[in-house]
Amino acid sequence: MILFGSIKGRLIAMHVIAMVAAAVVLPLALYWRVDTTARELHERALREQAAQIAQYLRHQADGTWALDLPENLRHLYSINYDRYGFAVLTRSGKVLFSSRAPDQPLFPEPSRGDRPTYGERDVGKSRFFDASVPVTVDSEPLWVQISQDQAHRDVLIDDIVADFLPHVAWVIVPILLALLGIDLLIFRKALHPLEEASALAQKIGPTRTDIRLPEARMPRDVLPLVRAVNEALHRLEHGFALQQEFVADAAHELRTPLAILRAEVEALADRQAAGELLADIEGMTRIVNQLIETAEFDRLTIRPGDVADIRAVCTDVAAFMAPVAVARDRSIAVSGASAPVFVEGNAGALFQAVRNLVENAVAHTAPGTTVEIAANRDGSIVVSDAGPGIPAEQRELIFQRFWRGDRRRAGSAGLGLAIVARIVSAHGGGIMVSNAPARGAVFSINLRPAAADGSLRT
Amino acid sequence: MRLLLVEDNARLMALTRDALGRAGFDTDGVTTAADAEAALQAMTYSAMVLDLGLPDQDGLVVLRKVRAAGNALPILILTARGGVEDRVRGLDAGADDYLVKPFAQEELQARIRVLLRRPGGLLGQALELGRLRLDTVSREVTIDGALQSLSPREMTVLEILLRRAGHVVPKSILEDHLFGLSAEVGSNAVEVYVHRLRKQLTEAHAGVEIHTIRGIGYLVSAPAQ
Numbered sequence: 001m002i003l004f005g006s007i008k009g010r011l012i013a014m015h016v017i018a019m020v021a022a023a024v025v026l027p028l029a030l031y032w033r034v035d036t037t038a039r040e041l042h043e044r045a046l047r048e049q050a051a052q053i054a055q056y057l058r059h060q061a062d063g064t065w066a067l068d069l070p071e072n073l074r075h076l077y078s079i080n081y082d083r084y085g086f087a088v089l090t091r092s093g094k095v096l097f098s099s100r101a102p103d104q105p106l107f108p109e110p111s112r113g114d115r116p117t118y119g120e121r122d123v124g125k126s127r128f129f130d131a132s133v134p135v136t137v138d139s140e141p142l143w144v145q146i147s148q149d150q151a152h153r154d155v156l157i158d159d160i161v162a163d164f165l166p167h168v169a170w171v172i173v174p175i176l177l178a179l180l181g182i183d184l185l186i187f188r189k190a191l192h193p194l195e196e197a198s199a200l201a202q203k204i205g206p207t208r209t210d211i212r213l214p215e216a217r218m219p220r221d222v223l224p225l226v227r228a229v230n231e232a233l234h235r236l237e238h239g240f241a242l243q244q245e246f247v248a249d250a251a252h253e254l255r256t257p258l259a260i261l262r263a264e265v266e267a268l269a270d271r272q273a274a275g276e277l278l279a280d281i282e283g284m285t286r287i288v289n290q291l292i293e294t295a296e297f298d299r300l301t302i303r304p305g306d307v308a309d310i311r312a313v314c315t316d317v318a319a320f321m322a323p324v325a326v327a328r329d330r331s332i333a334v335s336g337a338s339a340p341v342f343v344e345g346n347a348g349a350l351f352q353a354v355r356n357l358v359e360n361a362v363a364h365t366a367p368g369t370t371v372e373i374a375a376n377r378d379g380s381i382v383v384s385d386a387g388p389g390i391p392a393e394q395r396e397l398i399f400q401r402f403w404r405g406d407r408r409r410a411g412s413a414g415l416g417l418a419i420v421a422r423i424v425s426a427h428g429g430g431i432m433v434s435n436a437p438a439r440g441a442v443f444s445i446n447l448r449p450a451a452a453d454g455s456l457r458t
Numbered sequence: 459m460r461l462l463l464v465e466d467n468a469r470l471m472a473l474t475r476d477a478l479g480r481a482g483f484d485t486d487g488v489t490t491a492a493d494a495e496a497a498l499q500a501m502t503y504s505a506m507v508l509d510l511g512l513p514d515q516d517g518l519v520v521l522r523k524v525r526a527a528g529n530a531l532p533i534l535i536l537t538a539r540g541g542v543e544d545r546v547r548g549l550d551a552g553a554d555d556y557l558v559k560p561f562a563q564e565e566l567q568a569r570i571r572v573l574l575r576r577p578g579g580l581l582g583q584a585l586e587l588g589r590l591r592l593d594t595v596s597r598e599v600t601i602d603g604a605l606q607s608l609s610p611r612e613m614t615v616l617e618i619l620l621r622r623a624g625h626v627v628p629k630s631i632l633e634d635h636l637f638g639l640s641a642e643v644g645s646n647a648v649e650v651y652v653h654r655l656r657k658q659l660t661e662a663h664a665g666v667e668i669h670t671i672r673g674i675g676y677l678v679s680a681p682a683q
Contacts, residue, residue: 252538252539253538255538255540255558255559255560256470256538256559256560258559258560259470259559259560259561260467260469260470260473261560262560262561262562262563263470263473263474263477263563264473266477266562266563266564267473267476267477281560285560289540292540292541296541315628315674318626318671318673318674319625319626319628319671319674322625322626322669322671322674322677323624323625323626323677323679326667326669326677326679327679331669331671331672332671333671333672333673334671334672334673334674335673348542348543351542370672373673
């Protein structure tokens with residue numbers, strides 16, 4: 001069942017099979033019904049003809065029988081007309097009258113009961129339809145045989161029956177197709193809650209363990225499954241939270257030993273060795289801080305109503321990073337909007353995102369260059385540098401955890417840009433990286449603007 | 459000048475006390491919140507360096523008790539908890555500064571000096587950076603001991619920058635100090651003073667640099683060597 005793996009696929013497949021069966025059986029059944037009706041009509045017509053003939057039979061006083069057919073009936077049964085024949089027989093089988101050879105029955109009388117019998121008979125090229133009808137005339141039981149040449153059967157009925165299949169098929173097939181279409185809509189509507197739940201479930205991942213499948217509007221037969229999945233998710237979220245806490249706790253615990261190590265190294269008499277060791281300790285410190293930030297921002301959710309001024313965020317980051325940049329003979333500049341720009345978001349988290357970008361830029365650019373931070377009125381933050389830029393083939397990779405462009409560079413866990421991406425996605429925003437026309441990388445964070453007074457746009 | 463250092467890790471305590479001692483601070487060290495409170499009762503300290511993760515109680519409890527008693531003792535929190543919320547909680551509880559481990563001993567000493575220089579603090583009124591020294595009382599600037607003449611407004615700019623040496627001073631703060639609320643401030647007036655000041659300091663080989671952080675303000679620092 002790989003081809004029809006989905007419930008909808010299965011329903012549709014089975015439905016199509018049922019439709020095809022219906023498309024075949026329904027016309028056949030109707031044809032059979034019409035054919036039967038036509039035959040019954042035919043038989044009734046013949047019975048009526050027999051009864052009509054019986055009307056003109058008289059039992060005479062001398063015990064013989066007389067038949068006075070009016071002109072039109074005589075003509076109907078004439079040899080010349082050659083369409084109908086009749087014979088009147090006694091119960092003992094003696095032929096009283098016959099439209100064909102005198103004293104000859106049209107066909108051997110098959111019935112001795114008191115119900116009409118019908119039959120078909122081939123004579124030469126002709127096919128005859130026979131009826132043998134018991135009648136009672138002047139208290140005498142008689143048989144009236146009526147025979148009709150099929151070649152002259154009622155044309156109207158024949159046409160109806162003969163044309164039935166092609167015509168009815170043309171009506172039935174579109175109706176069935178329309179029904180199929182309607183059913184597809186019904187399936188879709190009925191399965192919609194499941195599809196919504198599936199789409200939602202696709203978003204569940206290490207960064208979004210808070211998602212639960214909706215139980216409202218879920219069909220009752222699927223509800224136990226949905227509940228069980230939600231309970232499983234709850235247990236997973238708990239386990240995941242424990243793991244995150246462990247990472248954060250472990251990283252925190254490393255801070256004091258690092259402080260001790262640093263104090264010991266700072267007290268060393270060999271200043272050159274101390275300088276190299278201090279650089280290593282700073283690298284380790286950065287990794288520890290990134291681990292803590294990773295754990296912290298994995299749990300970040302933006303509450304409705306959280307508003308941040310990205311211009312203030314950019315200014316704060318520039319002020320925070322300027323001493324670091326200046327110490328490394330680089331500079332930082334802020335440009336963009338001259339008034340506050342409010343977005344939906346958490347200022348503390350956005351600060352860390354921009355700080356990571358600026359830290360990265362300062363680390364990857366040449367001395368004497370400037371890292372430019374801009375908060376724009378459309379709610380975007382742009383960090384651009386004059387470094388070597390990011391090769392096109394790496395622009396997706398750089399946001400992955402533990403990715404490092406240069407694995408020889410110590411003191412980086414490759415978490416900085418992953419933290420940035422995580423913070424931006426928690427804001428429902430986007431991050432793009434490109435290269436400036438001249439040189440350098442351009443990171444753009446796009447966020448959802450809030451109203452100018454800091455309240456959320458609805 | 460006596461400091462109280464509250465740190466439960468004995469090794470870090472010893473190393474930090476040694477480093478502070480070399481920098482001229484006499485330091486008492488305790489490892490628990492209870493000992494810290496007892497020490498504060500027995501002695502008058504110039505400042506306290508407080509770890510938060512103490513074995514018997516959270517350092518914040520000690521901090522709140524000190525402030526509740528109306529004690530304005532300068533307090534610097536020194537902790538492994540570095541989150542924004544942690545910092546805000548610490549500062550809201552009454553800490554004057556917040557430093558996250560691991561830290562450079564020099565930075566700890568610099569921050570303690572800043573705390574002691576604040577109003578009511580015990581350090582002198584001189585601001586020093588590189589070969590530059592600015593006496594905030596006599597309003598004299600010397601470079602390697604030689605007097606440097608500056609205009610009052612250049613002096614004001616330099617003093618503000620030196621008070622926040624190593625940090626960005628927003629241009630708006632300089633404007634406020636230079637011109638108060640007077641309306642006729644030329645948009646590039648601050649640039650003009652900074653430019654003149656920078657030129658004089660460079661010519662006099664003061665060993666300090668005034669960096670322009672475009673879009674925000676200025677930062678003064680002493681380049682290595």
